[in-house]
Amino acid sequence: MSEQVPRRRVTQADVARAAGVSQAMVSYVLNGNKSVSVPEETRQRILDAMQALGYVPNRAARTLRTSRTFTVGCVIPDIANPFYPAFVRGVQDVTDQHGYDVVMYNTDGLAARETKAIRSLLQGRVDGVIGVFFHCNARDLAVLLEHHVPVVRLEAMAKRTGELPLDNIYVDNIAAAREAVAYLIQRGRRRIAMLTNEPGPGHPRVLGYRSTLSMHGLTTPEQYVQIDEFTLEGGARAMQRLLEIEPRPDAVFAANDLMAIGAIMACKARGLRVPEDIAVMGFDDIMTDRIVSPALTTVSQFQSNLGRKAAELLFERIEGKAPSGGRNVEMPFEIVVRESA
Known part of the structure; x- marks a missing residue:
């Protein structure tokens, strides 16, 4: 039985011949070079030729040629929370346009894991970082910036900007x-x-809650603010504690949707009707809000748009098109009324 001859690696020159264009044109399309205008018909012809020939870009050669890794690191606190996959999807929509890959790090919102992620990103070499950091601050992230790795953070409020090229996008959580x-x-x-929950966006959301009650002359027992995990289980536990308090609340505002859904589960377990006996409102507008019963009234942050904007800011840094100092970009929110409140 004869040995099979290994198949020769398909090159950019092969793609160029098949598409009837120059090799330089193929390179422009592969590298997402914005300075060269490539007609859409030509671009599609090149992509079709790549697919037909089974062309796989040589990432190592590309990195040596450009001194870039063509990889972006994305740091999130909880991959199980549907808010963050939608956020990362927005990031990926933009990285795909630039021919970049995304490497994701899950920290569980723990300080030690955030620090470990920063260390890994430095060792693994990425061209930029988009992150949600509950504990690490600008001083902790400076080591990335010193190695010319730009960083964009999703924050709970506007941050003070300075000379460091550290960009922030945020929704005004207090106002929301x-x-x-x-x-x-x-x-x-x-x-x-x-x-x-205490870390991350929970604090400004509590500030907004308290200031609105005060503005309307409403006072509530201190126990009306219950702290637990940003999870279904955390919301259910916190709601169970609330239901033991007299007078019982007639509405609950949860700092994220998972807690809100957990609260609905706890109310149902006690035979209470939502919203007739107690209204429940969440924060985030994750996909499951539409299918839970009753459908959840919430605050939408348009998380895919957040991810896209974060990536756009990052590529402005990578491509040298951003100002020298840090930037704060405020993003919109919206009350989404459904059945639970």
Whole structure:
């Protein structure tokens, strides 16, 4: 039986011949070179030739030629929370356009894992980092910037910017929480409790909650603010504790949707009707909000748009098109009314 001869690796020259273009044109398309205008018909012909020939770009050669890794690191606190896959999807929409890959790091919102992720990103070499950091601050991220690795953070509020090229995108969480609680008050609710977690965006959302109650002259027991994990289980536990308090709340504002859904589960387990006996409102607008019963009223942050904007800011840094100092970019939010409140 004769040995099979290994198949020769398909080259850019092969793709160029098949597409009837120059090798330089193939390179422009592969590298996402924006300085050269490639007609869409030509670009598609090149992509079709690549697929037909089974062309696989030589990442190592490309890295040596350009001193880039064509990889972006994305640091998130909880891959199981549907908010973050949608955020990363937005990031990937933009990285794909630039011919980049995404490497994801899950930290579970722990300080030690955030530090480990930063260390791994330095060792693994990436061209930029997009991250959600509950513990690491600008000083901790400076080591990446010193190695010319730009960073874009998703933050819970505007951050002070300086000379460091550290960019932030954020939703005004205090304002969003104020609108959420004001909506519940407009619906006639007066005993409004809150479920939250301490790290990350939970703190500004509590500030918005408290300031709105004060603005409307409403006072609540201190126990009406219950702290637990940003998970279904955490929301259910916190809701169970709330239901032991007298007078019982007639509405609950949860600092994320998973907690809100957990709260609905706990109410149902006690035979309570949502929203008739107790209204429940969340924060994030994850996909499951539409299918839970009752469908969840919440605050939408348009997480895919957040990811896309973060990646756009990052590539402005990578391509040398950004200002020297850091930037703050505020993103929109919206109250989404469904059945739970």
